Amino acid sequence: MRLPQLTAAQAPLTESIDAVDEHGQTRRIHIPAERDLTVYVDKRELVTLMTLGAHPEWLTLGYLLNQRLVASVDEIESVTVDWDVNAVSVKTREGIDRIEERTARRVVTTGCGQGSVFGGLMDDLDRVELPSGVLRQSQLYAIVDAIRLKESTYKSAGSVHACALFRGTELALFVEDVGRHNAVDTIAGWMALQTDAPRDHGDMLDKVFYTTGRLTSEMVIKSAQMGVAAVVSRSGITQMGLQVARRVGLCAVGRATNKHFLCYANPQRLLWDTVPPPAPERR
């Protein structure tokens, strides 16, 4: 597979500012960056994404993939980010077929939380073949613990969403952004660049997706499109997120904090391999 050339653009992720608290006292705090990144594909302006700016190249790749504008990263020759002008220039090897028509279609689904993916992705869902394997309870706890220990922009500045991809119980990539959809697109872009074979963890799923955000239809659809059969969230699930998870056989777990969790869809994919914790407080 021909991999695209990527820049490694850097930008500060937090800013230190003065805020005034309820006592009228000034406090120095950190807030997350939020910057616009305008995507140009073969010199044509496509979209402006609002992003924290941690991984703009992977974000751009993931956006193009999840929008179905490219089918594979090897259609892309280079992704060049320049924060001086808040722009990313994407050069394709052979151009994008019917890009006007396919981006005009985007108008139909700007509903945020869905971005523009809804129509197209729902159509593709029934073609999705998710890998077999189980989500072990011990694996789930290891994932939640790894996230808890992660140093993050959230810990220093709050107000960002985090997503992560795990291989077995190992944290492969941790991404934060001001938009949930950007974090998952960034993971999709990074995953598309990986050339290693699926790893063997016995009966345990190789790839598990974690998000601090809600399991909306968009998150579940994008996880399934990435070939990820289990998603874990600190938050809850929406009705359509649940419908999609059931439809594609994806194991959807939410409210995952400490040793607690709720499995919303396909609990038969959970393997209860650890001693249950003390009775939880009802949530």
Place this chain on the structure above:
Amino acid sequence: MRLPQLTAAQAPLTESIDAVDEHGQTRRIHIPAERDLTVYVDKRELVTLMTLGAHPEWLTLGYLLNQRLVASVDEIESVTVDWDVNAVSVKTREGIDRIEERTARRVVTTGCGQGSVFGGLMDDLDRVELPSGVLRQSQLYAIVDAIRLKESTYKSAGSVHACALFRGTELALFVEDVGRHNAVDTIAGWMALQTDAPRDHGDMLDKVFYTTGRLTSEMVIKSAQMGVAAVVSRSGITQMGLQVARRVGLCAVGRATNKHFLCYANPQRLLWDTVPPPAPERR
């Protein structure tokens, strides 16, 4: 002002489902609805919004206003929602000028968290004239308390964002949705239908906007566009949200829980009229 005819479409906001907890025990829980609503303007398909579905007519009006597709609700003759087909039909009095061109432009800014509003709204910002008046500390506490006492989908099902508009210290409208942007668009649509004059609360601001979500650039821009000079959030602020608040002179308050808060922008618009609470735990 000629007001549009609106349906009052109803749909269930939560669903009761069975989830499996960490003990393998089945628990009956509630999750929020998430449904697609496709907007047709004069029979032309415009956009599909993913929404909880509590106030689809106001959401549609607010979306058209915030997208700058209509300048005033009196351009609209009727808004007809039909949940049987998940569609809303908008009939304008004289059509929308250059709608193809103006919706095609939308492609440029599908960045979620911004929806499609970024380009247009930033340009308009410098024309925004916000009302004078202060946010009283006692008013802020009354607002936080009113939200705390509100029965909500969030309390029963979680996983939704709430926005509210206050007149002085009185809760005028409380809106929840699966998308922050939908909740604020719904409030914008409702506000556009109000024909009463600004109310006199002395030096106290008449209109204050509350959101459970972060103060991103989109939230601050939309608040300013609604003529709201103070926003209060349970969450934090992003860098661009702060930049916009400073630029338009909007009083931005976050981390508002119990008696605690942080004022990020224009603290000179805060009036310290109550005894400070005991020293806060550092957040």
